[in-house]
Amino acid sequence: MTAGAPFPEDPTFLGRLDQLHADLTRHSAYDxxxxxxxxxxxMTAVSRFERLLLNNVGHPYAAGGSYRLHTKIVEHEVVQFVADLVDAPLDNRHGYVTTGSTESTLWALWQARRHLPGAAVFASTAAHYSVAKNAELLGLPLHLIPADTRGEIRYDALRAAVTEHRRRRRGAGAVVIATIGTTMTEAVDDAALIDKTLALAGVDPGQRWIHADAALAGIPLALCDPLSRPGFTFADGVHSFAVSGHKFLATPFPCGIVVALADRHTGRGSITYTAAPDSTITGSRSGHAPLWLWYLLRYWGxxxxxxxxxxxxxxxxxxxxxxxxxxxxxxxxxxxxxxxxxxxxxxxxxxxxxxxxxxxxxxxxxxxxxxxxxxxxxxxxxxxxxxxxxxxxxxxxxx
Missing domain, CATH: 3.90.1150.10 (Aspartate Aminotransferase, domain 1)
Structure with a gap:
């Protein structure tokens, strides 16, 4: 069989692709x-990379390693772009390109668990469904806090829940998921108010972790006048921040970006097989997603x-x-x-x-x-x- 010829056992497979494309195009008219x-x-400028296996295995900031077909150099720039938008300290930032905000939140909760053993997770009833799944995967106790009629977390109920948790477990830390654009209404939990609420509940700064799940609204809000938007950046007290690439940035496949304070990041050391530190959820990671994100961020500016x-x-x-x-x-x-x-x-x-x-x-x-x-x-x-x-x-x- 010549290279590129249809498989003789399924001569209709190209027709099936044509039909699938037609169906998806029809559905897009009602999306x-x-x-x-x-x-x-x-995207012609990046489409030439499609026949290369680009694997960003290992620590995103470690340019070395055994595998050289990676795009970590642009992944680092993508993280820096987002970190700048959300006021991450220049000398204290870390992050990588993920499969989406679910992985980003899982990574943030994993890091929070390592930094704050015994802490509980608090999130509103309007938070993304993956928060409960991620807490279950990590064995973290989860407290769901009522949201108001528009979907924003109730800060009075958060204070009461954190206070009660600390009464039962003296000195325990608190991890709060601040949803920056809920899935149903795009309501925003104000991270600055959450930080104040934790202080009122008696949680010391070193015992707090606020993760901003900003899958949809993070970048658009970061482009607004800071005086006209709720608090959701590192300047407002967050310790980690996540945004999706396939929502506002328009990648045609799911991906995400997570940014965190470097001094609250704990890796797992160097892996002999890859000759690179292990610090992400997945071992192998797409090198194409950072490339597309890098191009789109520079295309639009x-x-x-x-x-x-x-x-x-x-x-x-x-x-x-x-x-x-x-x-x-x-x-x-x-x-x-x-x-x-x-x-x-x-x-x-x-x-x-x-x-x-x-x-x-x-x-x-x-x-x-x-x-x-x-x-x-x-x-x-x-x-x-x-x-x-x-x-x-x-x-x-x-x-």
Whole structure:
């Protein structure tokens, strides 16, 4: 068989790929319910690397090692770019490119457990579902704290829970997951208020760990005026920070970036096989993800990233107005949110437009970069048609 020829035992396999591509393209025309930017630029400059096995095995800052086909030099620059955005101290920062925010949170909790033995984890009921899974994997006790009607953690309940935990385990530390953009409403837990809450609960600074899970909102918020946004950076008291690459930054595959204080990082020493220190969750890591992230960050630069964020917020405000115009309640958890929340539409509309929903009867659209007014107009028109003849309109859940 000649190289590149179809497998004779399955002459239809190229046709199956054609059909899969057609199906996915059709679904993309109704993609509004989950966060993923779609304004991917021309990636020809990095596509030439696709036939190379790029494996960033070992410590991300260790350029040496036995395996030389890696992109750690650009991975380091990606981490530094994000670290600069979120005020990580220049002489005290560490991080790497992960498979996504779930791995980033797992890594942060792993580091917190090594730094604060006996500590418990506290997160809001609106935190990402992976927080509970990661705590279970690491054997860490998890306390879920009520969120308010818009999805932000209740600081009074957090203080009470931490105080009670420390009453039972005198001197125990506290690890708090601050969700910077909840999955359903894009509400933000203010890390500065969390830090103050921990102080009021009697937790010494050395016994605190605040992890900012900023998968969607981290970079867009970092581009805002600091006086107009909630606290979520290292200057606000966080010890680790995570953002997704496949959401705002538009990589066509899941990935993430985690940044942490270097003096709170504990590795596992050098591995003879790889001739590099082991400090990440996975041994082998994609070298392609850092390359794509590096290219996209430099392609847009800070001005381009800021323009994309502003356009997304403008589209969210437009969506909110359009829904109000047809009499359908809609709201945003905070002024910078890309996410517009509204009562769950009729099921036959959800069959066409697959939207995320919650147990409170809400649904949402996420106005990511690349989404257009035409797409919003199609959705609103379909919703208006679906609710024609309704006896009464639903009430919004939020205050």
């Amino acid at each position: 509004l319910g989950f966060p993923g930017a779609t304004d991917l630029p021309d 800070l001005p381009g990233l800021r323009r994309r964020a502003i356009a997304a917020r403008d589209l969210a405000a437009y969506t909110e107005r359009q829904l109000h115009d047809i009499g359908w309640p809609a709201w945003r958890a905070q002024e910078h949110a890309f996410t517009v929340v509204f009562p769950r539409p009729p099921q036959h509309l959800l069959d066409r437009w697959p939207l995320a929903t919650d147990e409170h009867g809400n649904a949402h659209v996420v106005c990511m970069p690349g989404k257009t007014r035409d797409l919003i107009d199609r959705f609103v028109a379909d919703l208006a048609h679906a609710i024609t003849g309704a006896v009464s309109l639903p009430k919004t859940v939020a205050c």
